Amino acid sequence: MAGKTTARGTPLFKVRRSRVHGRGVFAARRIRKGTRIVEYLGDRVSHREADQRYADRDERDNHTFLFIVDARTVIDAGVGGNDARFINHSCNPNCETVIEARRVFIEALRTIQPGEELHYDYQLGRSRDDPPDVDEIYACRCGQANCRGTMLWPPKKKAKGRTTAGAQRGRRSTSEPAGATPAAKRKRASRPVR
Numbered sequence: 662m663a664g665k666t667t668a669r670g671t672p673l674f675k676v677r678r679s680r681v682h683g684r685g686v687f688a689a690r691r692i693r694k695g696t697r698i699v700e701y702l703g704d705r706v707s708h709r710e711a712d713q714r715y716a717d718r719d720e721r722d723n724h725t726f727l728f729i730v731d732a733r734t735v736i737d738a739g740v741g742g743n744d745a746r747f748i749n750h751s752c753n754p755n756c757e758t759v760i761e762a763r764r765v766f767i768e769a770l771r772t773i774q775p776g777e778e779l780h781y782d783y784q785l786g787r788s789r790d791d792p793p794d795v796d797e798i799y800a801c802r803c804g805q806a807n808c809r810g811t812m813l814w815p816p817k818k819k820a821k822g823r824t825t826a827g828a829q830r831g832r833r834s835t836s837e838p839a840g841a842t843p844a845a846k847r848k849r850a851s852r853p854v855r
């Protein structure tokens with residue numbers, strides 16, 4: 662699978678097995694800081710629709726291809742997604758997600774050398790009805806010195822000096838359909854909070 666190509670015809674990245682988690686996306690050539698590498702594509706659905714799609718999924722299954730665009734829209738890369746869905750999480754990422762005109766792009770936070778795995782911080786939201794061991798379910802194995810140990814964003818009270826827009830996305834909303842099984846909610850990635 663090849664990504665965006667350059668004038669010389671070499672794709673910027675390729676997908677192969679990762680030591681971190683399943684498949685991963687790796688730089689196929691040097692990627693300069695600030696490069697827009699790939700768009701996060703998939704089916705654009707409401708939060709409610711995303712929940713309904715994955716309501717039957719085991720809550721201990723930590724795979725998620727959902728990305729929050731805003732309060733209205735989630736991108737489900739499990740349907741019509743591209744290679745961007747294979748980019749793994751890291752607590753010390755070399756990429757970041759940027760939302761522009763309600764589209765999500767993955768950009769290089771620094772210059773990335775060929776062969777390096779690409780990753781961004783998923784910042785998965787927390788929710789009141791998460792199981793007690795939710796941090797174990799979403800355990801991070803990025804191996805970075807600053808690893809939080811979880812792909813979830815820190816609890817609000819610990820996120821000092823930051824806005825928590827991303828972290829709040831996982832909360833119950835009043836539009837919750839009656840009878841929904843809250844514990845079965847799929848986690849969603851969100852854009853970096855600055």
Ligand SMILES: [Zn+2]
Binds near residue numbers: 751802804809
């Ligand atoms: Zn980590």
